[in-house]
Amino acid sequence: MSHRLPSPLPLFDRNLLRIVEKVVPRAEREEWSRAWEAELWHMHHCGSPRRTSIAGITADFSIGLTRDALWLRTESWRHTFSGTAILCLALLFGLLLLSTMVALILNGSCYLLGIYLRDPFGRFLLEAPLIFVTFAAASRSHIEQSSASRRMCWIRRQIFFAAKTTLTSLLAFMLSVNICWLIHAHFPVVAELLQTLFFVIFTLIGLRWVFWDQERRCKHCLRSLATPARVGRPSHNLLEWNGTELICKHGHGLLSVPEMETSWCQSSQWIDQIGAWGETASI
Amino acid sequence: MSNPRLSHSAALILKALSLGHCFGFDVMEVTGLPSGTVYPALRRLERDELVESKWEPEKEATANQRPARRYYEVTHEGRVAALAATQRYPLLARLVPEKHS
Numbered sequence: 001m002s003h004r005l006p007s008p009l010p011l012f013d014r015n016l017l018r019i020v021e022k023v024v025p026r027a028e029r030e031e032w033s034r035a036w037e038a039e040l041w042h043m044h045h046c047g048s049p050r051r052t053s054i055a056g057i058t059a060d061f062s063i064g065l066t067r068d069a070l071w072l073r074t075e076s077w078r079h080t081f082s083g084t085a086i087l088c089l090a091l092l093f094g095l096l097l098l099s100t101m102v103a104l105i106l107n108g109s110c111y112l113l114g115i116y117l118r119d120p121f122g123r124f125l126l127e128a129p130l131i132f133v134t135f136a137a138a139s140r141s142h143i144e145q146s147s148a149s150r151r152m153c154w155i156r157r158q159i160f161f162a163a164k165t166t167l168t169s170l171l172a173f174m175l176s177v178n179i180c181w182l183i184h185a186h187f188p189v190v191a192e193l194l195q196t197l198f199f200v201i202f203t204l205i206g207l208r209w210v211f212w213d214q215e216r217r218c219k220h221c222l223r224s225l226a227t228p229a230r231v232g233r234p235s236h237n238l239l240e241w242n243g244t245e246l247i248c249k250h251g252h253g254l255l256s257v258p259e260m261e262t263s264w265c266q267s268s269q270w271i272d273q274i275g276a277w278g279e280t281a282s283i
Numbered sequence: 284m285s286n287p288r289l290s291h292s293a294a295l296i297l298k299a300l301s302l303g304h305c306f307g308f309d310v311m312e313v314t315g316l317p318s319g320t321v322y323p324a325l326r327r328l329e330r331d332e333l334v335e336s337k338w339e340p341e342k343e344a345t346a347n348q349r350p351a352r353r354y355y356e357v358t359h360e361g362r363v364a365a366l367a368a369t370q371r372y373p374l375l376a377r378l379v380p381e382k383h384s
Contacts, residue, residue: 035307038350043306045349071323075330124372 013040016062023069025076032072060088065242071279083224083249085160088213092167097172106181120195123175128169131200135207153220160222164210172202216255219270225255238262248273292316294368296324296329297357299379301365305354313379325355333361 008014017036024032043061081087107113176198184191216225225246232242243258254271261267289297295314304313311321328334334355344351357365369375 006294034350035353039306039308041350042352046308061318064322068326071326075326089378214364 004133007040007045009037010044012058014045016065020066020069023066024072028072028076032069036068039065063094063252064091085217085222089160092164092171096167096171096174097170099178102178103174103181105164106178114116116181117177119192120173123196124169124173124199127196128200128203131203132165132169132258133209135211150220156222157214158217161210161214163266164213165207168206168210169203172206173199175202186267215257216246216253218250219272220246220274221250223248223250231256232259246283289368291372292320293324293328294365294375295378296321296373297328297333297361297365297368298375300328300355301357301362302379304379306352307355310355328361329355331333332358333364336356359383 009017017033017040021029021033040061043057103117104110104113107116175194179198180191180195183194213224217223218225226249228244228246230243231245232240234242236242237260241256241258243256244262246255246257248254251273253273256269256271258268290363295308296317299313304310306319307322307325308372310325311318312318314321325334325336329336335354336355336358339354340350341351
């Protein structure tokens with residue numbers, strides 16, 4: 001504590017500050033402690049005409065400084081993980097876990113769930129690759145790279161894509177199974193047909209999102225691209241650029257998405273800016 | 284720039300700041316809000332660039348025999364948002380008295 005107070009704070013306050021400051025991100029810890037020391041000092045020495053009980057004020061300030069520290073920590077996490085591949089996979093995994101829990105509750109036990117899932121899961125293993133191959137072949141999504149991507153980045157992108165596809169397919173499967181659970185006991189054949197139908201529909205929707213999301217991510221850090229900006233005018237479509245540009249917040253590159261396909265611009269274009277920044281810095 | 288939609292408590296805090304109550308404890312006193320609401324709201328307002336904070340000069344604080352406080356000041360965007368909030372919540376103007384220094 002670098003800033004000395006005119007008189008020390010009570011022991012409870014000092015201990016509370018020392019404990020709660022661990023929650024605050026390291027970079028902001030010193031300033032946070034200084035601000036709260038000052039606030040607590042004023043609370044004790046200037047008093048409060050509205051609140052007479054010192055215990056009540058101390059309790060209120062204890063909640064306040066704890067919530068303030070938690071807010072800073074949450075904000076730091078939001079800043080660190082916002083739009084990252086890890087957050088995307090964690091959310092998908094969380095949803096999958098949730099739908100599995102629902103299936104477990106509906107069936108009553110792990111054993112009964114295992115029996116209920118045995119046949120549908122067998123079909124899933126056959127259907128999922130078929131749907132993926134069909135969708136990937138029909139999808140026109142393609143991105144031109146302005147420069148040769150690094151091999152490690154390419155591998156990371158493919159691993160992320162594979163993980164996202166797998167989790168999305170499993171989520172679609174669990175959703176379809178849960179939806180058909182109610183009628184399975186009375187109409188097993190209809191339930192099986194409906195389950196397959198729902199699975200195909202959910203997987204197609206999911207795969208559409210997977211491809212769309214993959215296209216709109218930075219090719220280096222895999223974060224979601226931000227600040228979409230309309231560039232050009234529809235009347236210029238055949239002569240000049242007309243579309244949307246998205247950038248990586250960390251300055252790795254820029255994605256140009258054409259509004260409509262033309263003979264000279266058939267696909268989205270990723271413009272790497274890492275090399276460009278390096279050249280600019282060297283000048 | 285579009286006006287950000289403020290919650291009632293955030294609007295109250297912004298109003299208090301714009302009337303000259305410029306540090307956390309003072310805002311708590313004048314609005315009657317608990318510290319668990321005031322301090323995170325001040326952080327959010329600062330993140331959204333509606334207010335900015337600065338430390339009181341050490342010399343001034345030492346002369347008054349107290350630690351330096353963190354002062355909050357409403358930005359131009361904050362003033363616009365406070366005005367919009369007052370129009371949206373007409374009672375806001377009557378809830379917070381102006382500070383007499």
